Amino acid sequence: MPVLARTLEAAGLSTILITMMPVWAEAIGVPRTLAVEIPFGHTLGAPGDTAQQLRVLSQALGILEQATEPGYIEHSLETWHEPLDAAIKSWQPAEPSPIIAELSPKFREMLRSRRRNRS
């Protein structure tokens, strides 16, 4: 989505990207970014938590008002309500996506060989 932010901005729209992957926004180069440490699929917060959703949106609006240079990034202070292990499990689909299913054996082997090389 960083490339879409760039495309819309280049076409004359003022954009704010709200993302859980600021590492990509920073690497690719995005006009304005709000980074959130929230599990995937929940960009503005927890379902039903209107106060959290509004806090995230309000910070995004503040960035639109205040940022004066492209590449501006702010990090949200929002936290997630679930313990980490549960959160990692619950955002994932019931079945792995087709690409993960296809590449998993290769990546598992890669991680194993990294561990072997370290020891």
Next chain:
Amino acid sequence: MVVDSFKYLPRLIAAFYQMAEVEPRRPIPWTPMSGPLDQCTFGLVTSAGLYAANTDSPFDVERERLEPTWGDPSFRRITKDISTEDLAISHLHFNTADIQRDPNIVFPRERMEELVENGRIGGLAEENFSFMGYQGYPPDTKAWEQEYGPQVAQALKSAGVQCVILTPV
């Protein structure tokens, strides 16, 4: 606080993401705000894979199942007053249950309407847009950049939109 992009990723998917090459693009484009927020009409653009079940087709996840290195680059128009029952999701990369329960977590039309009502922002576009975020592996975003992104930008501008909130998932 600095957000950790990899905090919620299982080790395997983190490794998978870290292997993806990202091409830095400079300069970064910039459109200054046209005026104060209460005079801005907003558009929402998400990559959650939303579509209107009654009138539109899902994203082509069937082709993605057959061809896992490909992702559908097209977009769908989502009206701001679409009913939650009509709002469907096609996306194979995350659990969509919470969005189905409360679409505002990626498509915050109710929060935006509240912000319009209390005068913080000027308005919310009638028509908003959804993409489906998975663009293949390695990611190929040419169609977004050259075809579909410019089409969405044109549609938003024609509708009088000046500001856009993008919500990847």
